[in-house]
Amino acid sequence: MKRQALAHMTRATMLAAVSAAFVPAVMVSTATTALLMAGTVALWTAPAAAAPEPDAVPRKWELNFEPGPLRVVNVTVNGENRLYYVFTYKVVNKSGQDVLFAPSFDLVTGKGEIIRSGRGIPGSVASELIARQGNELIQDQISILGEMGQGDPNAREGLVVFAAEDHQPGELSLFVTGLSGESTTVKPPAGSTAEPVVLRKTRHIRYAAPGLITSLGNRPLSMVDRAWVMR
DSSP: OOHHHHHTSOHHHHHHHHHHHHSSEEEEOSSEEEEEETTEEEEEEOOGGGSOOOOSSOOSOBOEEEEEEEEEEEEEETTEEEEEEEEEEEEEOOSSSOEEEOOEEEEEETTOOEEETTTTOOHHHHHHHHHHHTOTTEEOTTTTOEEEOSSGGGOEEEEEEEEOOOSOOEEEEEEEESSBOOEEEEOOOTTOOOOOEEEEEEEEEEEEEOSOGGGOTTOOOEEEEEEEEEO
C-alpha cells in the first residue's frame, strides 16, 4: 500500500491494515521455523543455517528504539482486580527520511503462548496506565500510529498493554516489528503447498520471569538480552 494512501486513512482503518499485515508471523529457532498464519501453525523443518538473519550493516531505514521497563500491574476492571503487562518505549527517527510508524508488539511466554498487545484490553485500562506514568508525551498504541518526521524533536513515546492471564510464564520474549524497512521472503520446501512468507526485521527482547509474577510488586522484569531477528 502506498504511503500517500496510508496518510489519508483514519486511525481505525490504519490499525486494521497494520494488524492484517502483521498477523502472519514466523518464529525462527535453531531447529524449526514456525509459520503463524491467521491462527494456523505450520512447521517447516530446516537446518539452522537456513534461518534468515538481518543484514550485518542495515541497508534499509531503521528507527532508534529505546525500550523502557516491562512491569506487571494491577488494574480494577468492573470491580475485579486484573493483572496486565505494561511496556513503555521511546522511538526516534534518524534514518534520513520520513517513515510510516506502525509498530506491532507480541509477547511470547516460555510456554509458547503468543499475546498480542491491546488484544482484549479495555480502552479504560490503557488510559489509566498512561495516566499513572505522569508523562503527557506518552501515547497509546493507536494514537502513536502515523507518519514520523526526523530527529529528536519528532521522537515519540509509547505504551502498550498485554493481558497477563498466566501468572507463571517461566520467561518472556517481546517482539517489536515496524522499526525497520528490512524484510526477506522465505519460500517453502520443494513440493510444499504453503505460500511464501515475508519476514521482517524485528527487535527481540528476552526477560526472566521466575516464579509467580504476582510477587514482583512494582519491580520491572529483568532483561536478559536483546537482538535483531527476522520474524
